[in-house]
Amino acid sequence: MEYKRVLIDTSIFIDYFRKENKKNTKLYILQKNGYKFVTSSICYFEYLSGSKNREFDLILFKNIDIIDFDKQQASISAEIFQELKKQNSIIEFRDILISSSAIVLDIPLVTLNQKHFKRIKNLILLDI
Secondary structure, X not given: OOOOEEEEOXXXXXXXXXXXXXXXOHHHHHHHOOOEEXXXXXXXXXXXXXXXXXXXXXXXXXXXXXXXXXXXXXXXXXXXXXXXXXXXXXXXHHHHHHHHHHHHHOOOEEOXXXXXXXXXXXXXXXXX
16 A cells, blocks of 8 residues: 555654755655655654754744544553553653554554654555
8 A cells, every 4th residue: 555644753844954955854855755744742842942943943843643542542552552561672662652643544654763653553655
């Protein structure tokens, strides 16, 4: 199945913000290839927590849907947490919350942190 809508992880936004040559970023490549961007309210929180440029933030997030964390995501996050704990392969709790957004929306997650997210069952990762 080909996906044209993707959930963008915080690491992708940070990479875009930090790199001088934006054409070398995954965010730019995804946009150039016609992908539609969605992010979770958790990613938005993470990004804004470290940002010092609100003008750039307004431009960056202008055309990106921000998905609120809801009861269904909380339930899936709890299941993911319990499964990872059983396997003794727990990851940062915010990554668990972010992954639940992609799972609920049934869209791929794009991240620079594939190592952690690969541990999560039913999560589709897009590696470009």
